[in-house]
Amino acid sequence: MTPRAQYRSASVPSLYLDPQIRDWVLFPITLVMILVGVLRHYVVVLLQSSPSKLPRAAIREQRALVRSNVLRATSANSPIPLHFYQAISQDLSKAFAEGTYLKDGPPKQGEQQAPPNPLSDPAAMDGMMAGMRTQMVMMVPQMIVMGWINFFFEGFVLIKLPFPLTLGFKSMLQRGIQTSDMDVRWVSSLSWYFLNFFGLNGLYRIILGGDEGADATNLAASPFAVTPQVGQPQDFNKLLKAERDHLELAEGMHKWIGDDVETRILKRYGRL
Amino acid sequence: MDLASALQRHTNSSTKNTRASRQFFESGIVIYRNNAWHKLGDDSWQFLESLALSAIDNGRIDIAEGCLDHLTAGFPGSSRVQCLEGILKESRDGPEPALRFYQQVLEADPSNSTIWAREISVLRKLGKIDLAVDQLSKFADTFYTDVEAWLELADIYASQHQYTSALQSLSHVLVLTPQNPFYVLQAGETAYSAQDIPLAMKFFLMAIEMAGDDNDDATPPPPTGITMRAWYGVELSAARLEADPTLATSSPSKTRAPEHLPRLRKLARDVINSAQAGRQDVESEVSSRWLSR
Structure with a gap:
């Protein structure tokens, strides 16, 4: 120039x-x-489309893990004595092992466990x-x-x-x-x-109003976004079986808050 | 009541979650008669729903039907409206037609939890306890985190004197809401009925500990409400354990009896006495007579 x-x-x-x-x-x-x-x-x-309604069995399957999570979360300061805790925990563990919570019922003996095809x-x-x-x-x-x-x-x-x-x-x-x-x-x-x-x-x-559908940067919707991975359906059988170990571990850590509640109360009122 | 003040009241009261049917109905009916419920804006549908419920509570089926018509027109096929329709049927046509209605809805949508819960309550009302327990167990198994389902199950078991089963249901309640002393107290009372005195006493003490204030330095204030009830429970259990030492070892849940039993009993009596001190009414008289039994 x-x-x-x-x-x-x-x-x-x-x-x-x-x-x-x-x-x-x-x-x-x-x-x-x-x-x-x-x-x-x-x-x-x-x-x-309105979210498709789940049959009861599917809801039960999805929430089976919640049960064990809720139970495990309380185990270190459990509100219930060991007797009841064990009853719930071992019942769950048994049900997980047998596949009682699976939507399609327990898997048959010898059946090849192929990952579900989406x-x-x-x-x-x-x-x-x-x-x-x-x-x-x-x-x-x-x-x-x-x-x-x-x-x-x-x-x-x-x-x-x-x-x-x-x-x-x-x-x-x-x-x-x-x-x-x-x-x-x-x-x-x-x-x-x-x-x-x-x-x-x-x-x-x-x-x-609100963050609505027109938002093109909305990751899943943007034409430039990578096609979102189609959610691989979870293999609940495996998940639940893995959860059994966690349950067992939590059972070992169980401590009832009622164990020495009387000494705490007596101390609080100055009687001990 | 004029329309303006009724409207004013409902814009304010819609946030409160109370069920004062009578008052709600009296002011709500003014708005309804004047067709002014549109003026409540986003709350108008909820207002119609609440008005319908309060109308049913007050036996004004005609108003409830009117509200339901508006709601059905606004939300055809909504499960919430269906539930309201079922409640109206229960009140107007009695439990059997309502039960048929619920079963019909459930056939189309088996996972509709509100309708399912209503069906169970109708079953219980009809005295079909076995069916109700069966359904409720399935319900609680499916919607595990529904605390009220477990409470209801415990209540049904307790009404049938199945205290051990009731206690098992309550153990799920406690796992789900470990922070609620009312449920702990209920577990204690159920355990007492199930003849598990050591466990009952532990639960009573836990309820006292949970409901008490966190102020560690000051001497705890005299008990009120549920703590009072729990202290009575402690005294009662301690007295029974002292009178019959075999109870301490025969606990079905293998709970160890609390230590320092005499001290605990003495403390419970002192606390109850301190709460009754200076009172000259029937309650304190009964209480002192009971303590000196």
């Missing part, structure tokens, strides 16, 4: 934006993105489909809007930021424009789209 060119670019604005760009490109893009976000929120709400369980399938549907609703409108901007407004410069920025922002603010010399303060249409895409969440939260 010659000294003269440097002088020119610093003093005289090198570029004028047609006000029509502001009225017919900048505002429409912003407006469309807000509206799409709001619409998407309502579509997601509509698509949300595709074979209709309940897990439903959850997966719901996740994919939500993701589609998140992605498709964004792709359409992006295509629309790319098709009609490719290479448009929309606004000039009112503050200087370093060159590092060039790739962020001038996406779609292949000029190496242009001041970083100019923002291209595609970059404006991305700025809106990530920046509008706060606005959605105000419009829709």
Whole structure:
């Protein structure tokens, strides 16, 4: 760059934006993105299937671990004497070993314990489909809007930021424009789209209230997020069997708070 | 009562979790008659639900039906509304139709815990204790953390003089809520009825310890409420253990009898006396007569 060119670019604005760009490109893009976000929120709400109801056996299976956790949590200062504690603890341990709490009943003798296949369980399938549907609703409108901007407004410069920025922002603010010399303060249409895409969440939260479905940075819903791992259904049989060791350990630590309560009371009243 | 003050009252009282049916109904009916429940905003549905319940309590089935109609229109198929409908049926048509209604709902959705709980209570009311116990055991096994289910089970067992089973249910209650002295006291009384005197005495002492204040330096204040009851329990158990030493070794739960038995008994008598000191009413007279038995 010659000294003269440097002088020119610093003093005289090198570029004028047609006000029509502001009225017919900048505002429409912003407006469309807000509206799409709001619409998407309502579509997601509509698509949300009510949580499927669990049969009794499944609830029981899920809460079996809670039972042992609750019991173990009290063992060091247990409210019940060892006799009752052992009754509950050993009963649980036996039930875990036999698989009484399993949703499908105790596993049969000799049956190969294959890890459950997520595709074979209709309940897990439903959850997966719901996740994919939500993701589609998140992605498709964004792709359409992006295509629309790319098709009609490719290479448009929309606004000039009112503050200087370093060159590092060039790739962020001038996406779609292949000029190496242009001041970083100019923002291209595609970059404006991305700025809106990530920046509008706060606005959605105000419009829709709460942290709602339109939030694109919502990890599971963002088109840029890695597809969330489909929750591997838990193998309760293994979990419960492992829990037996914990139960045994906790039983060893059992101490009833009633053991020396009489001395504590007598001391408190100064009789000992 | 005029509408404005009724509305004012219900905006304030909706946060309180009390069941003063009569007062609630009297002010609620004003709002209902004026169709002003919309003005309560987000609370309006909850108001309708509470009004329906208080109307049932006050025998005004017509009002309850009106509320239920509004709620059914607002939330078709809601399990909470279904529960209210069932309660209304219990009050209006008697237990059998309500039981059929509950069973019908449960067939469609077996894991609806509120309806299931109502079904069990109706079964108990109908005197089908065996069925109620059976269902309630399944309920408590499924929804283990439901303390009230275990309490109800203990209550049913106690009403059938099955004190050992009641004590087992209460042991689950204690594991789930180790911080509640009322349940400890109840366990103590149940253990006493089950002839497990050492265990009962331990539970009474635990209840006293838990319900007492944490101020270690001062001498403890005279007992009130449940601590009083627990002290009576301590005195009673100590007296029985002194009179019949075999009770101390025959505890079904193998509980060791408390040490310093005479001292504990003396302490219990002193504490009870100190609570009755200076009082000249029937209670203190009965109490002193009982202590000198």
